[in-house]
Amino acid sequence: MNNISNIHKSPAFTILVIIFTFIGIISSFQYSKYKNSLFNESFKYSSAISKKNYSDFKSIINNGGFVICGWDGTDATEEAIKKETKATIRCIPFNQDIDNLKCIYSGNVAQYKVIFSKAY
Numbered sequence: 001m002n003n004i005s006n007i008h009k010s011p012a013f014t015i016l017v018i019i020f021t022f023i024g025i026i027s028s029f030q031y032s033k034y035k036n037s038l039f040n041e042s043f044k045y046s047s048a049i050s051k052k053n054y055s056d057f058k059s060i061i062n063n064g065g066f067v068i069c070g071w072d073g074t075d076a077t078e079e080a081i082k083k084e085t086k087a088t089i090r091c092i093p094f095n096q097d098i099d100n101l102k103c104i105y106s107g108n109v110a111q112y113k114v115i116f117s118k119a120y
Contacts (some may be wrong), residue, residue, distance in 0.1 A: 015081045057104050057116070066117045070110025072103035081105050081116065091115040 033049040047063065051057045060067050062085070071089070081104075082088055092114050101110040 019082075030082065052102065054104055058085055061085045061118060063070065063119075064118065066115055067104075068113060068115050069104035070098065070101035071112050071114045072106050072108040073111030074079065077103060077105045085116075085118070087116045087118050089114045090117045 005043060049060055049065060051060065052069065057067050067087075078089060092112050096113055098110050098113055101113060102108065103110050104116075
């Protein structure tokens with residue numbers, strides 16, 4: 001009985017308390033970031049710039065940015081953009097507001113709103 005009542009004084013117990021405290025702090029931080037990325041529209045797109053002009057698109061891509069733009073959905077357009085800028089589609093957002101949106105490259109009616117960027 002004496003060993004059980006003094007367990008909180010042992011080094012192993014202290015180490016376990018430190019480990020579980022650390023895990024709790026990290027979990028809280030990760031959940032906060034996860035929640036922001038899912039539910040905060042401005043957080044999701046804070047580093048992406050919406051463009052409708054291909055020369056502006058290329059300038060932002062060449063400076064390491066992300067561009068939200070229209071894409072006509074064809075493999076040929078995606079491949080041409082990749083060949084010219086080394087940028088590829090990083091994301092096709094679920095919220096697709098494509099009314100009056102044109103493809104950044106071809107000028108055709110956009111089938112999707114996408115996010116382009118380069119891989120490094």
